[in-house]
Amino acid sequence: MKVSIPAAPLPLAFPDGVFPAGCPSRTVLDHITSKWGVLILVSLSEGGQRWSELRRRAEGISEKMLAQTLKTLERDGLVSRHAQVIIPPRVDYSLTERGYELSTLLVPLVAWAFNNADAIVNGQR
Amino acid sequence: MKVSIPAAPLPLAFPDGVFPAGCPSRTVLDHITSKWGVLILVSLSEGGQRWSELRRRAEGISEKMLAQTLKTLERDGLVSRHAQVIIPPRVDYSLTERGYELSTLLVPLVAWAFNNADAIVNGQR
DNA sequence: CAGAATCCGCAATGATACTG
DNA sequence: CAGTATCATTGCGGATTCTG
Numbered sequence: 534m535k536v537s538i539p540a541a542p543l544p545l546a547f548p549d550g551v552f553p554a555g556c557p558s559r560t561v562l563d564h565i566t567s568k569w570g571v572l573i574l575v576s577l578s579e580g581g582q583r584w585s586e587l588r589r590r591a592e593g594i595s596e597k598m599l600a601q602t603l604k605t606l607e608r609d610g611l612v613s614r615h616a617q618v619i620i621p622p623r624v625d626y627s628l629t630e631r632g633y634e635l636s637t638l639l640v641p642l643v644a645w646a647f648n649n650a651d652a653i654v655n656g657q658r
Numbered sequence: 659m660k661v662s663i664p665a666a667p668l669p670l671a672f673p674d675g676v677f678p679a680g681c682p683s684r685t686v687l688d689h690i691t692s693k694w695g696v697l698i699l700v701s702l703s704e705g706g707q708r709w710s711e712l713r714r715r716a717e718g719i720s721e722k723m724l725a726q727t728l729k730t731l732e733r734d735g736l737v738s739r740h741a742q743v744i745i746p747p748r749v750d751y752s753l754t755e756r757g758y759e760l761s762t763l764l765v766p767l768v769a770w771a772f773n774n775a776d777a778i779v780n781g782q783r
Numbered sequence: 784c785a786g787a788a789t790c791c792g793c794a795a796t797g798a799t800a801c802t803g
Numbered sequence: 804c805a806g807t808a809t810c811a812t813t814g815c816g817g818a819t820t821c822t823g
Contacts, residue, residue, distance in 0.1 A: 693815095693816095720816070720817055720818075722817075722818090723815090723816065726815095726816090747823085
């Protein structure tokens with residue numbers, strides 16, 4: 534049985550529906566949809582967390598990639614870093630307002646992936 | 659000025675908030691958040707489109723990556739392929755029901771990236 | 784027109800070791 | 804604890820050629 538699927542209008546300002554190669558949104562999209570970027574942002578949507586906690590939650594991430602991902606997100610103004618100069622050091626990360634706004638779009642996406650993962654990898658319906 | 663940001667509860671079934679390394683959702687997430695996967699899915703959210711049109715809209719994509727991306731999304735049951743055996747050939751792609759459901763999450767994400775791109779790359783607020 | 788097949792470079796990633 | 808530095812690897816992705 535076939536069902537007709539309603540076409541959703543793209544509420545985007547892309548001329549002729551073309552996603553331009555040099556568009557800045559491409560870079561932003563690459564950052565926020567990166568393998569580890571998504572997990573870090575979603576993880577932080579629950580509130581501020583320490584370096585070690587982020588490393589634990591994004592299972593499998595290397596220290597290098599955690600540092601790199603956090604730096605990129607910080608430069609993008611999505612994550613803010615709060616370092617306490619104590620020994621041993623303690624550094625907390627949290628979402629900025631803009632990062633939090635983004636996370637409200639990312640959380641449903643990760644949830645969807647989780648809920649549909651089995652059906653997708655097994656080719657079920 | 660600082661503002662307090664409410665913590666959003668993660669409506670996910672991840673134990674201890676840990677995203678497991680071997681979780682199938684990781685693979686799914688990689689597919690649907692891939693560089694070209696996002697653009698193809700969002701493009702198709704407007705309705706069925708031909709190979710050549712997808713190639714045009716996802717500006718900068720190579721034939722290889724278009725083929726590879728479409729195959730992956732088709733295997734995942736998110737995109738369906740409709741080939742007409744004529745000369746010259748004509749092949750249309752469209753979203754499955756599951757793919758369409760996903761696109762409703764992806765479209766706002768791309769729109770957000772587009773709307774915030776300038777502020778992000780320029781470091782503005 | 785819509786691909787498939789092949790070659791190939793380099794940037795992204797991981798592993799390891801070191802440090803304030 | 805929270806990183807940085809260096810090195811090794813690989814597989815992603817681009818360019819090209821060929822075809823039904």
